[in-house]
Amino acid sequence: MQGITRMDAALDAMRPLGFRTQLxxxxxxxxxxxxxxNQGWCFIEEAYYKLLMEARHCHCFYR
Numbered sequence: 001m002q003g004i005t006r007m008d009a010a011l012d013a014m015r016p017l018g019f020r021t022q023l024x025x026x027x028x029x030x031x032x033x034x035x036x037x038n039q040g041w042c043f044i045e046e047a048y049y050k051l052l053m054e055a056r057h058c059h060c061f062y063r
Contacts (some may be wrong), residue, residue: 006041013049019056027055 007028014024027037032040044051 006045010049010052012043014052017053023056024052027052031055 007025010028011021011024015021028044030063031044032038035043
């Protein structure tokens with residue numbers, strides 16, 4: 001069953017690509033902090049979560 005919040009939508013979009021739930025949650029929250037809270041959702045959702053995927057890719061190399 002798919003969720004109805006923006007976070008649920010991000011999870012629904014990223015899980016099929018192989019991303020773990022905790023990883024998605026942590027990354028979304030980090031991006032929301034960077035982009036000033038809920039106003040950051042437009043950047044995260046743009047281009048079907050491309051920013052979220054790019055942020056995860058960078059974390060793999062820099063963390």
